[in-house]
Amino acid sequence: MLQIWALPGLPEIGAGDDLVALIGAAASDQLRDGDILVVTSKIVSKAEGRFVLADDREDAITAETVRLVASRTAPSGHTTRIVENRLGIVSAAAGVDASNTPEGTVLLLPVDPDASARRLAAGLRAALGVEVGVLVSDTLGRAWREGQTDHAIGAGGVQVFEDLRGGVDAEGRPLVVTQPCVADELCGAADLVKGKATRLPVAVVRGRADLVGALDLPGARSIVRPPERDFFRLGADEAYADGYAAGAASVIS
Amino acid sequence: MLQIWALPGLPEIGAGDDLVALIGAAASDQLRDGDILVVTSKIVSKAEGRFVLADDREDAITAETVRLVASRTAPSGHTTRIVENRLGIVSAAAGVDASNTPEGTVLLLPVDPDASARRLAAGLRAALGVEVGVLVSDTLGRAWREGQTDHAIGAGGVQVFEDLRGGVDAEGRPLVVTQPCVADELCGAADLVKGKATRLPVAVVRGRADLVGALDLPGARSIVRPPERDFFRLGADEAYADGYAAGAASVIS
Numbered sequence: 001m002l003q004i005w006a007l008p009g010l011p012e013i014g015a016g017d018d019l020v021a022l023i024g025a026a027a028s029d030q031l032r033d034g035d036i037l038v039v040t041s042k043i044v045s046k047a048e049g050r051f052v053l054a055d056d057r058e059d060a061i062t063a064e065t066v067r068l069v070a071s072r073t074a075p076s077g078h079t080t081r082i083v084e085n086r087l088g089i090v091s092a093a094a095g096v097d098a099s100n101t102p103e104g105t106v107l108l109l110p111v112d113p114d115a116s117a118r119r120l121a122a123g124l125r126a127a128l129g130v131e132v133g134v135l136v137s138d139t140l141g142r143a144w145r146e147g148q149t150d151h152a153i154g155a156g157g158v159q160v161f162e163d164l165r166g167g168v169d170a171e172g173r174p175l176v177v178t179q180p181c182v183a184d185e186l187c188g189a190a191d192l193v194k195g196k197a198t199r200l201p202v203a204v205v206r207g208r209a210d211l212v213g214a215l216d217l218p219g220a221r222s223i224v225r226p227p228e229r230d231f232f233r234l235g236a237d238e239a240y241a242d243g244y245a246a247g248a249a250s251v252i253s
Numbered sequence: 254m255l256q257i258w259a260l261p262g263l264p265e266i267g268a269g270d271d272l273v274a275l276i277g278a279a280a281s282d283q284l285r286d287g288d289i290l291v292v293t294s295k296i297v298s299k300a301e302g303r304f305v306l307a308d309d310r311e312d313a314i315t316a317e318t319v320r321l322v323a324s325r326t327a328p329s330g331h332t333t334r335i336v337e338n339r340l341g342i343v344s345a346a347a348g349v350d351a352s353n354t355p356e357g358t359v360l361l362l363p364v365d366p367d368a369s370a371r372r373l374a375a376g377l378r379a380a381l382g383v384e385v386g387v388l389v390s391d392t393l394g395r396a397w398r399e400g401q402t403d404h405a406i407g408a409g410g411v412q413v414f415e416d417l418r419g420g421v422d423a424e425g426r427p428l429v430v431t432q433p434c435v436a437d438e439l440c441g442a443a444d445l446v447k448g449k450a451t452r453l454p455v456a457v458v459r460g461r462a463d464l465v466g467a468l469d470l471p472g473a474r475s476i477v478r479p480p481e482r483d484f485f486r487l488g489a490d491e492a493y494a495d496g497y498a499a500g501a502a503s504v505i506s
Binding site for chain 1: 254255256257258323325333335342343352392395396397398399400401402403404413414431432433434435437438439441442444445446460461475476477478482483484485486487488489490491492493494495496497498499500501502503504505
């Protein structure tokens with residue numbers, strides 16, 4: 001049985017706030033060994049003071065972008081960009097968040113969400129005396145599916161993959177290439193109790209203590225597909241345009 | 254509080270089995286109004302007799318493919334194909350499943366997973382007298398993230414999106430373009446209790462009764478991004494090659 005609930009009683013988070021103390025107080029005696037806390041990246045960013053003044057959210061997205069993956073301008077003039085940010089995450093807004101932030105500001109992602117998650121896990125373990133794991137979540141779109149789901153961008157003391165490679169199925173045959181990304185599944189599950197419009201930025205998942213372990217387990221950075229395994233480094237239109245120019249040049253030269 | 258558990262006691266499913274009767278018996282008195290059952294597509298396919306003889310899983314993938322999205326051959330000679338299947342789902346294997354199937358056979362996806370989910374929901378509502386929703390799940394990879402997570406490919410009597418468009422955030426500002434794909438989050442959450450190597454193909458999610466409703470709610474087909482909103486209709490290499498050929502031809506002509 002998996003149980004998932006949101007922690008009530010967290011105040012609005014501001015720059016410099018001690019998240020270990022605040023989450024520890026909100027969780028009080030609710031936590032046990034093996035619980036996994038899923039913390040919305042927004043409050044980690046706020047505590048880390050990642051606000052920037054921005055007249056224009058688009059300017060902030062540009063600043064956080066390390067690579068343009070795809071871009072399209074609608075007849076209305078609105079341009080949608082899919083970009084890779086400095087964490088390697090491909091999304092529509094480079095992690096720049098303009099909702100629930102003070103007027104005139106936008107919020108960048110934590111500097112190093114894996115480090116943030118490990119600090120939180122270490123702090124909560126020390127403060128509460130329970131071996132918890134921490135995931136930092138962000139809301140992302142998907143290439144071929146509408147809508148968004150929450151994904152893990154930071155992990156501290158939690159396995160991000162359940163590695164079944166080398167296992168066997170119920171018929172005794174080898175299970176191949178099966179590597180469930182449990183960190184993403186946990187973050188999506190937590191989103192189901194957190195809500196978007198309410199101030200419930202932390203959820204507790206109980207029932208997968210087997211995934212909780214040492215603080216030096218691989219972080220969520222290990223979920224990012226490396227370039228050599230990424231078939232979709234560019235949008236179809238961008239790759240076509242690059243190819244067209246190269247093809248034309250090859251004939252001329 | 255969200256509670257998720259796997260139904261024990263389901264037998265191995267074969268062609269022609271009555272899933273409503275079998276799931277109803279396994280669930281017995283466990284279900285309440287508003288519960289959501291997440292059913293692995295594998296057992297729906299087995300009950301529907303979707304086995305095909307296949308010397309070669311690759312041949313079966315080719316038969317289920319309506320469009321090649323991307324393809325790469327490794328130095329080892331192994332070719333990885335990303336394809337769109339007849340349901341519009343983009344994945345590495347067109348939904349063809351070769352694990353936990355009788356020797357010499359592979360299993361295709363249900364013919365119409367939304368119809369399967371609606372039949373199951375209608376049947377269970379009638380048989381047990383409780384208003385449950387049903388999701389049919391499949392395991393899919395992601396463009397830019399390693400590993401797989403479970404996603405919804407069929408939905409009966411469950412909202413697939415939680416539509417927050419038109420709502421406001423905690424500061425009273427409009428929430429824009431936020432449309433959580435709760436069906437995918439529910440299927441991922443259910444995977445956390447089902448396991449891959451064990452025979453626990455059905456999970457129950459309790460605590461989101463607000464998502465359960467009429468059997469004619471939009472199905473999981475509505476999650477598939479339509480071509481005009483899909484920036485990644487082709488892999489980068491394929492689009493580049495198409496562009497290269499077109500660019501060279503434009504100069505010659």
